[in-house]
Amino acid sequence: MPQQYRLILKNIDAPGYTNDLDCYVRHGGYEALKKAFEMGPRVSPDGGTVSGPEKIRKTVLESGLRGRGGAGFSAGLKWSFVDRKSGKPIYLICNADESEPGTFKDRQIIYKDPHQLIEGMIISCYANDVHLAYIYIRGEFPEGARILKRALAEAKAKNLLGKKILGSDYDLEIYIHRGAGAYICGEETGLIESLEGKRAYPRIKPPYFPAILGLYMCPTIVNNVETLCHVRHIVNMGGADYAKLGTPNNTGTRIVSLSGQVKKPGYYEIEVGKVTIGELINHENFGGGLLDGRKLKAIIPGGSSAKVFKAGEKFKLKKKGADGQMTTVEVDMLDLPYDFDSLQAAGSMSGSSAIIVMDDSVDIVEALANLSEFYAHESCGQCTPCREGSLWMSKALHRMTHGEGRKQDADYLLNIAQNIQGRTICAFGEACSWPVLSFVKKFKDEFEAKGAADESRNKVAATSKVTIAASPQR
Amino acid sequence: MSFTIPIELEAELNELVTHYPQKRSASLMFLHAIQEHFGYISKEAMEWTAAKLELSPINIYELVTFYPMFRQEPAGKYQIKVCRTLSCALAGSGKLHKHFCEKFGLDSHAHGVQTSKDGEFSVEFVECLASCGTGPVMMCNEDFYEAVSNSKADEILQTCK
Numbered sequence: 001m002p003q004q005y006r007l008i009l010k011n012i013d014a015p016g017y018t019n020d021l022d023c024y025v026r027h028g029g030y031e032a033l034k035k036a037f038e039m040g041p042r043v044s045p046d047g048g049t050v051s052g053p054e055k056i057r058k059t060v061l062e063s064g065l066r067g068r069g070g071a072g073f074s075a076g077l078k079w080s081f082v083d084r085k086s087g088k089p090i091y092l093i094c095n096a097d098e099s100e101p102g103t104f105k106d107r108q109i110i111y112k113d114p115h116q117l118i119e120g121m122i123i124s125c126y127a128n129d130v131h132l133a134y135i136y137i138r139g140e141f142p143e144g145a146r147i148l149k150r151a152l153a154e155a156k157a158k159n160l161l162g163k164k165i166l167g168s169d170y171d172l173e174i175y176i177h178r179g180a181g182a183y184i185c186g187e188e189t190g191l192i193e194s195l196e197g198k199r200a201y202p203r204i205k206p207p208y209f210p211a212i213l214g215l216y217m218c219p220t221i222v223n224n225v226e227t228l229c230h231v232r233h234i235v236n237m238g239g240a241d242y243a244k245l246g247t248p249n250n251t252g253t254r255i256v257s258l259s260g261q262v263k264k265p266g267y268y269e270i271e272v273g274k275v276t277i278g279e280l281i282n283h284e285n286f287g288g289g290l291l292d293g294r295k296l297k298a299i300i301p302g303g304s305s306a307k308v309f310k311a312g313e314k315f316k317l318k319k320k321g322a323d324g325q326m327t328t329v330e331v332d333m334l335d336l337p338y339d340f341d342s343l344q345a346a347g348s349m350s351g352s353s354a355i356i357v358m359d360d361s362v363d364i365v366e367a368l369a370n371l372s373e374f375y376a377h378e379s380c381g382q383c384t385p386c387r388e389g390s391l392w393m394s395k396a397l398h399r400m401t402h403g404e405g406r407k408q409d410a411d412y413l414l415n416i417a418q419n420i421q422g423r424t425i426c427a428f429g430e431a432c433s434w435p436v437l438s439f440v441k442k443f444k445d446e447f448e449a450k451g452a453a454d455e456s457r458n459k460v461a462a463t464s465k466v467t468i469a470a471s472p473q474r
Numbered sequence: 475m476s477f478t479i480p481i482e483l484e485a486e487l488n489e490l491v492t493h494y495p496q497k498r499s500a501s502l503m504f505l506h507a508i509q510e511h512f513g514y515i516s517k518e519a520m521e522w523t524a525a526k527l528e529l530s531p532i533n534i535y536e537l538v539t540f541y542p543m544f545r546q547e548p549a550g551k552y553q554i555k556v557c558r559t560l561s562c563a564l565a566g567s568g569k570l571h572k573h574f575c576e577k578f579g580l581d582s583h584a585h586g587v588q589t590s591k592d593g594e595f596s597v598e599f600v601e602c603l604a605s606c607g608t609g610p611v612m613m614c615n616e617d618f619y620e621a622v623s624n625s626k627a628d629e630i631l632q633t634c635k
Contacts, residue, residue: 101559101602132495139506139543140603142616175493178506180541183601197498197527199540216495259561259606266607304560304602354606356561370560374601380540 002270002279002286005245007253008229009269012112019147021154024115030160032235036123037168056127060231062239064251068105069095069186069224070303070352071427072340075231079128079221081211088218092130093195094121096137096144096225097179097186100303101374102354105255105267106225110137110144114151118174120228122160123235125172128221132173136191139180149176183378187426188222189214190380201382202426226255247273250339254350256280260357261294262287270338277301277309278334281357294359298442299333301343302351304371305431307438309333315346348438364446365405368439369397375432383424389416390432404458405451413440413447477518483511487526497527501537505544514545542600550589550596552634555613558599565609565621571599573624577631595634 011017011027024030039052050058061076082090094117098106109117117135125133137145152174155161163171182200184190189208190200192215207213214220230252234242243251250272258280259265268286277299281287290296296311313333321327336342343350358367376394381387393416396409406412417433417440424430440447479487490503504523509515520534527534538544556562556571574597575582578590587598605611608620614630622630 098604099602102561102606104604104606107604138604139541140600140613143618177493177499178503180502180506180537181543181600182541194502195499196496197501197533197537199536257607259609260564265561300560356564356606358564362564367560367564370558370563374559377542377601 002275002283004269004285005253005271005274006269007233007245008109008116008226008255009267012108017112019112019114019151021115021151021158024113029115030119032232033119033122033126033160034166036126036235037166037170053127053129056123056231056235059239060127060234063230063234063242064239064249065227065230065234065242066250066252066340067224068226068230068254068353070100070305072350075223075227078211078223081209082128082221083212083219084129086212086219089132090128090130091215091218091220092121092125092128092133093188093191093215093220093222094133094135094225094228095186095188095191095222096135096141096148097191098141098225098352099138099183099186100305100352100354101371102257102259102300102303102356103352104257104259105353107141107144108255108267109225109229110141111147114148115155116229116232117148117225118151118155118160120230120232121174122155122165122172124221124223124228124231125174126170127231130221131171132175134175134177134195136177136179136185136195138185139178142178145176145178152176182380183374184380184426184428187428190426191222192220199380201380202428204425246271247337247339250341254338254353256338257352257354258287258357259354260299261291261359261361262289262357263291264288273337273339273342275338276334277336277338277355278332280338280355281334287357290357290359294361296334296357297360297362298358298364298367300354300356300358300435301338302349303354304356304374305434306343306351307348307434308442309346309348310442313442317342317345363401364439364443365397365450366401368435369394369401371435372397372432375428375435379428379432383429385420385423386429386432389420392416393432393436400447400450400454403454405454407448407452407455409451410440410444410447477516477522479508479511479522483507491527498529498533501527501529501534502541505534505537505541509544514548516546545587548593549587551594553587553596553598553613553615555598555600555603557601557603557605557609557611559602559606561606562602562609562611567599567610567612570610570612570622570624570627571597573627595631 039055041049041051044050065075066072179185185194185200187202189203194200210220246252253269254272255269282289298308300308315331316328317331318326319329372394376390379386379390417436420429421433491500508519521531524531524534572582578595580588587596589596603611611620612622
């Protein structure tokens with residue numbers, strides 16, 4: 001029976017669990033940090049010496065942990081890219097700018113278990129020789145910022161932060177930095193610019209890889225809230241044991257944010273790849289199925305930027321059989337295991353692990369119009385294709401949802417989207433064009449029918465000289 | 475320049491500067507603190523902030539015009555922000571926004587923030603507030619509310635005095 005596996009969420013929502021330091025310590029909190037500090041140097045097989053921090057980095061690499069923010073990149077590899085010979089300070093930033101529509105997992109950690117994040121951060125900072133770190137939290141979490149500030153003060157009072165932490169020779173300060181309502185700050189180089197006190201214009205890579213030229217042009221690690229929490233558990237369990245959770249190359253657990261038209265929306269932690277999309281939506285341990293009398297129309301599988309899946313869609317995936325041979329199997333969208341690789345193979349992504357469910361009551365054109373308005377609002381304006389294109393798409397969709405569509409709008413939208421993706425500094429270009437490309441391609445009949453209906457109605461209206469009220473323009 | 479700020483606030487800002495190796499980094503946190511205190515960020519406040527952080531006024535102005543949370547004009551005493559994005563829209567945030575607009579005689583089709591005539595309430599649509607499983611969600615000043623029906627909305631307004 002598919003069920004939750006609560007590692008990060010273990011204590012969250014448990015009766016009597018509070019977000020203060022004492023409660024966290026009573027539940028085994030900061031034990032992993034002590035363990036991390038005790039990982040003294042050892043001699044490696046080749047005769048060299050491996051320091052404690054280096055050991056932690058190897059453990060995280062061995063765990064197979066992949067970033068939980070969106071890109072799903074190996075956290076251990078990301079850490080391995082850090083330029084440790086530059087002589088400059090190394091910074092670590094926790095990306096707590098949770099803004100991808102559909103996603104609400106980091107909020108739970110920040111509000112209900114802030115010390116878990118702080119412990120994960122301290123270990124990660126220690127492992128990477130970081131002495132100054134920031135939590136970049138979105139502006140719309142004012143209470144979250146206060147909770148974290150209090151938690152940091154509690155940690156400092158117990159010498160878990162500050163000078164000579166727990167009697168070691170290790171110093172670390174962590175500060176809160178609040179964003180101010182811009183989605184683009186979730187993009188790591190935009191976040192860094194914002195932390196430097198500038199507009200959050202993402203930087204071009206190369207040369208500005210954060211691991212080499214990040215905050216103040218120093219080597220910088222940017223990790224998501226949930227990713228940093230996992231580090232604590234990896235140190236506790238050991239990398240190899242952690243890697244037994246989940247499925248190969250998709251290790252560990254992951255919090256899935258389920259929203260939209262299901263009976264029980266919410267956040268569910270699963271072993272990665274051990275539960276299918278269909279189970280997440282329909283099983284009583286998760287979403288509990290669609291609302292009564294409704295049929296599934298589409299789902300967005302990994303936050304609003306992920307390409308949409310249409311109900312009934314089938315994918316051909318390569319699978320390793322019991323005899324070790326690779327075979328191609330046809331898989332229904334609902335039977336896709338919820339992990340990084342399967343969703344990518346199906347042409348979308350697990351992104352920030354947020355599933356938005358839409359049933360047959362949804363007007364698909366209106367749903368896309370809603371998302372396109374979001375992207376038009378959030379484009380930072382740095383690159384022309386994205387700044388102009390995201391607005392054009394939103395305007396066309398606004399027309400289509402206000403009775404002034406045209407049959408050729410479907411192709412018009414595809415044309416704009418194709419001219420944005422791959423032509424921008426950051427991945428926002430893809431983020432704003434992928435929903436349009438996938439919605440329009442997979443539901444083209446609905447887009448064309450809506451446009452054609454508007455066109456013929458407006459033609460009749462024009463010949464009978466009835467004035468059509470102009471739709472409000474944004 | 476006629477802009478003055480209370481001593482306690484200035485002390486808070488001075489402390490913020492110590493969090494960063496470079497002063498400029500403190501600008502967003504400065505603007506938050508100033509907006510919290512004055513309700514908006516005036517031209518004088520921007521000039522003051524720039525001088526304090528050894529920047530040009532444009533370095534601050536470009537932030538106030540970029541980040542959606544910053545205001546250059548005062549808004550209502552109670553600022554209602556309704557989430558507009560997909561999951562909340564599917565859960566009825568359009569209806570909720572309209573309900574507030576009708577209550578305060580505002581245009582539910584207009585873009586941007588609108589304030590009631592008496593200056594008490596501002597209503598605006600904002601983008602995803604990251605609580606998509608409990609839509610429609612909203613904020614009233616810094617307080618956050620989930621699954622807001624029209625009747626729950628009226629109860630929230632009752633607490634605004």
